Amino acid sequence: MSNVSATAAPERLGLLRVLGPGHVWALGVGIVLVGEYMGWNFSVGKGGMIAGLVACWVAGLLYTCVAMIDSEVTSTVAAAGGQYAQAKHIVGPLMAFNVGLFLVMAYTMLEAANAITIGFLLDTVAGMLGHTGLNQQPFIIMTILALAYLNYRGVLASLSFNLVITAFAFVAIILLFLAVQFGASAVPLDFSAVSNEPLPYGWLGIVAALHFGLWYYLGIEGTCQAAEEVRSPARSLPFGTMAGIMTLVIAATLTWYVCSGLIPWEYLGQAGTPLFDAARVTGSSSLMVLLFIGTVFATTASANGCINDASRAWFSMGRDRYLPSWFGAVHPRYRTPYRSIVFLIPIALIFALGAPLDQVVTFSILSGLLGYTFMTFNMVMFRKKWPLGTIKRGYVHPWHPLPAFVLLVLCAATYFAVFLGYGTQLIAMLCFYILASLWFHFWRYRFVKRGDQFTMPWPRPQGY
Amino acid sequence: MDIWNYLEIAAWVISAIIAGIMLLDMIKVDTTYDNELLTSSREGELELTQERHEL
Amino acid sequence: MAYQPPKQSLAGQIVDVVVLLVMTVGALYVPLYMGLAGAAKTPAPIENPTWEALGQNEAEQSQWAALGFPDAASANDIITARFDYTFSWAALIVMVVAVVGYFILVVRLSDKEYREVIEERFGKNGKG
Numbered sequence: 173m174s175n176v177s178a179t180a181a182p183e184r185l186g187l188l189r190v191l192g193p194g195h196v197w198a199l200g201v202g203i204v205l206v207g208e209y210m211g212w213n214f215s216v217g218k219g220g221m222i223a224g225l226v227a228c229w230v231a232g233l234l235y236t237c238v239a240m241i242d243s244e245v246t247s248t249v250a251a252a253g254g255q256y257a258q259a260k261h262i263v264g265p266l267m268a269f270n271v272g273l274f275l276v277m278a279y280t281m282l283e284a285a286n287a288i289t290i291g292f293l294l295d296t297v298a299g300m301l302g303h304t305g306l307n308q309q310p311f312i313i314m315t316i317l318a319l320a321y322l323n324y325r326g327v328l329a330s331l332s333f334n335l336v337i338t339a340f341a342f343v344a345i346i347l348l349f350l351a352v353q354f355g356a357s358a359v360p361l362d363f364s365a366v367s368n369e370p371l372p373y374g375w376l377g378i379v380a381a382l383h384f385g386l387w388y389y390l391g392i393e394g395t396c397q398a399a400e401e402v403r404s405p406a407r408s409l410p411f412g413t414m415a416g417i418m419t420l421v422i423a424a425t426l427t428w429y430v431c432s433g434l435i436p437w438e439y440l441g442q443a444g445t446p447l448f449d450a451a452r453v454t455g456s457s458s459l460m461v462l463l464f465i466g467t468v469f470a471t472t473a474s475a476n477g478c479i480n481d482a483s484r485a486w487f488s489m490g491r492d493r494y495l496p497s498w499f500g501a502v503h504p505r506y507r508t509p510y511r512s513i514v515f516l517i518p519i520a521l522i523f524a525l526g527a528p529l530d531q532v533v534t535f536s537i538l539s540g541l542l543g544y545t546f547m548t549f550n551m552v553m554f555r556k557k558w559p560l561g562t563i564k565r566g567y568v569h570p571w572h573p574l575p576a577f578v579l580l581v582l583c584a585a586t587y588f589a590v591f592l593g594y595g596t597q598l599i600a601m602l603c604f605y606i607l608a609s610l611w612f613h614f615w616r617y618r619f620v621k622r623g624d625q626f627t628m629p630w631p632r633p634q635g636y
Numbered sequence: 637m638d639i640w641n642y643l644e645i646a647a648w649v650i651s652a653i654i655a656g657i658m659l660l661d662m663i664k665v666d667t668t669y670d671n672e673l674l675t676s677s678r679e680g681e682l683e684l685t686q687e688r689h690e691l
Numbered sequence: 692m693a694y695q696p697p698k699q700s701l702a703g704q705i706v707d708v709v710v711l712l713v714m715t716v717g718a719l720y721v722p723l724y725m726g727l728a729g730a731a732k733t734p735a736p737i738e739n740p741t742w743e744a745l746g747q748n749e750a751e752q753s754q755w756a757a758l759g760f761p762d763a764a765s766a767n768d769i770i771t772a773r774f775d776y777t778f779s780w781a782a783l784i785v786m787v788v789a790v791v792g793y794f795i796l797v798v799r800l801s802d803k804e805y806r807e808v809i810e811e812r813f814g815k816n817g818k819g
Binding site for chain 3: 218263264268358364365368369372376377434436438439449452453454455493495496498519522523526527535545546549587592593595596597598601603604605606607608611613617618619621623626636
């Protein structure tokens with residue numbers, strides 16, 4: 173493997189700077205594309221077909237704001253841990269601790285959800301081939317362990333792997349769209365429900381659908397976790413992230429079109445693997461195989477990216493002693509945060525083997541949502557403490573503070589959407605984060621060196 | 637016993653092997669190298685050499 | 692004088708990790724065990740279902756067939772299931788207070804810590 177440097181250990185170990193913009197795209201889209209293969213369709217269930225499409229585009233707008241804001245801050249604060257390092261420099265240590273937890277939770281839960289899906293899919297296929305009662309556990313465990321080992325061995329190999337399988341999964345969606353468009357489907361596309369039953373839940377349904385609309389794009393902001401391993405972060409990160417959003421808006425719209433046309437919305441709203449089901453409806457076995465592989469690849473790519481991102485965030489917190497410093501170790505040969513990677517395996521397994529899928533997904537979405545809310549005031553504070561012209565930014569996003577404001581409004585709407593049905597989880601999660609915050613402020617923070625946390629070569633923030 | 641049962645067993649075995657390799661390597665690294673060196677990575681170090689923030 | 696943090700013992704480090712773990716697992720499993728989690732659709736199947744009565748046209752009927760639902764009765768539950776979006780305003784207010792309160796708490800405590808960081812990094816109120 174090319175990323176394994178066998179040179180004598182240098183005096184200080186750092187992560188290896190080997191990635192290009194293509195890897196950033198693969199990391200961002202790889203994590204997210206699985207959302208097109210499963211999960212997004214619950215938004216159709218929560219509000220009907222129109223609501224599903226509206227949620228897709230509104231969430232697209234939300235994530236465009238996220239990408240704009242994130243690109244500006246990340247191209248300036250380029251450190252592993254992404255938003256965690258941003259929060260540390262702009263808002264303060266406790267916020268950073270919380271953001272670090274959001275990241276680790278969101279990605280570890282998503283990883284667990286992916287492993288569950290792979291087990292479920294294998295069970296389905298085994299069932300179709302006449303084997304009942306497949307034990308899913310070994311496959312779930314093997315998936316998580318194999319991907320963790322790939323990550324352990326080096327970032328270049330794992331993200332190159334991601335690039336290939338993500339591209340395949342993306343092409344599979346386009347092929348399905350083209351095939352259906354040119355009449356490969358035995359069953360015609362039918363959009364009559366759009367006019368017959370446009371909004372089965374009324375306007376409330378559109379807001380409610382937003383909850384799972386996030387699922388189309390959730391995790392794209394993970395690109396900035398790779399900041400310390402990208403060759404030129406100030407250019408690659410904004411480019412890779414924006415390209416990722418465009419890819420996803422296209423994929424999401426195609427997915428909505430094909431699935432809504434081929435599957436009655438009542439079924440679509442509760443389907444486990446919507447794109448695979450759409451392929452089943454076409455009656456073409458080659459499309460079925462294509463979309464089966466696409467689903468497996470998309471879930472694998474996502475889990476792989478999640479391990480990468482969660483371990484970077486955990487590692488960064490260990491490095492700053494927000495967590496025991498033991499976790500801040502870099503492997504001397506592979507140059508990966510190996511202790512964090514190994515430590516997070518059993519955590520992912522606890523959730524993958526023990527909790528139902530929708531709970532895990534909701535936990536993940538909520539942690540993501542809290543992170544987006546943080547981005548709004550983070551952006552405002554960033555411009556206030558270091559106005560344009562005081563430090564060099566790799567990218568400056570236009571129309572500030574409009575994107576931050578739009579993002580805040582959309583976040584508020586999404587909280588309400590989650591509240592419709594999953595209010596208890598929201599409160600439980602907040603209790604967890606409040607407890608953790610108090611624990612950090614009154615106990616853990618004593619082990620943190622104060623001035624050392626501020627690592628950027630910037631001038632003093634204004635007003636402090 | 638059909639092919640799926642063998643796959644299950646194979647998955648268990650592969651999992652065990654991977655876990656073993658990873659744990660052994662981790663123990664080897666932790667005992668070979670000094671912990672100070674392993675945890676010597678610092679945030680922002682690359683910043684100083686790679687990115688210029690002055691105007 | 693810069694703040695010198697105490698050295699943490701290995702046992703202390705392990706205890707800290709365990710505390711965090713317990714909190715995490717608790718947050719996910721406590722709502723599960725209390726049976727409070729999850730929103731389920733409730734089906735309201737109709738009597739003597741036909742595709743027409745369920746509002747499915749011919750194209751949709753062939754789609755149902757391809758998905759493995761040969762007749763209207765088999766799809767009755769899925770088609771008629773609906774979420775219940777009635778909610779109490781009191782619960783909504785509790786949620787708003789919790790979310791807003793959480794962020795205010797975190798930002799205020801962060802700001803306190805942040806001032807210390809800046810002071811140590813750049814010196815007291817002067818130029819760094």
